[in-house]
Every structure is written in C-alpha cells, then in structure tokens.
Amino acid sequence: MLNVRINKEIEKKLESYSQRMNLSKSAVVKEALMAYLSQSDIDHTPFELGEDLFGADASGNTDSSTTYKSKLKDKLREKHSH
Numbered sequence: 001m002l003n004v005r006i007n008k009e010i011e012k013k014l015e016s017y018s019q020r021m022n023l024s025k026s027a028v029v030k031e032a033l034m035a036y037l038s039q040s041d042i043d044h045t046p047f048e049l050g051e052d053l054f055g056a057d058a059s060g061n062t063d064s065s066t067t068y069k070s071k072l073k074d075k076l077r078e079k080h081s082h
Helices: 008-021 025-039 044-048 064-079
Strands: none
Touching: 008 025
C-alpha cells in the first residue's frame, strides 16, 4: 500500500481525467506509474546508456582512438608532398 500527497492542481487534473476515462483515480495512477517505469532507464548503468557513443568521433567512426597516428601521418604527408 502506498499513499502519495499531491497538490490541489494535480488532484483536480487527476479527478477530471479519471471521470473522462471512466476510471478510478487509483487505476489512473497505477497506469501512469507503470508507463513511467517501463519508459525509464533505471535498470541501465550510465555506461550502458552511452555505450554507443563512447569511442566514436563526430562522424560515428569508432576506431579513431586506435588509428589516429596513422591518419595524422597521412595528412602530414599529403600536406608536405607538393
């Protein structure tokens, strides 16, 4: 069992919504809570949330950290090979 305190504005909105939908306030709150919990990423670590971004450069290339030296050498050769 859970009791939640809400302000008058939220209570009025909840009452209006529950009447329009022909649902009890408890049913509306349960449904909203389940939707919130299913959409949130509370089961993921910060690393898991950003894993697809780590190690990628602006173009999405993920091998930049391992190939930067050879790319730099190539750029310098191009610049100085007139």
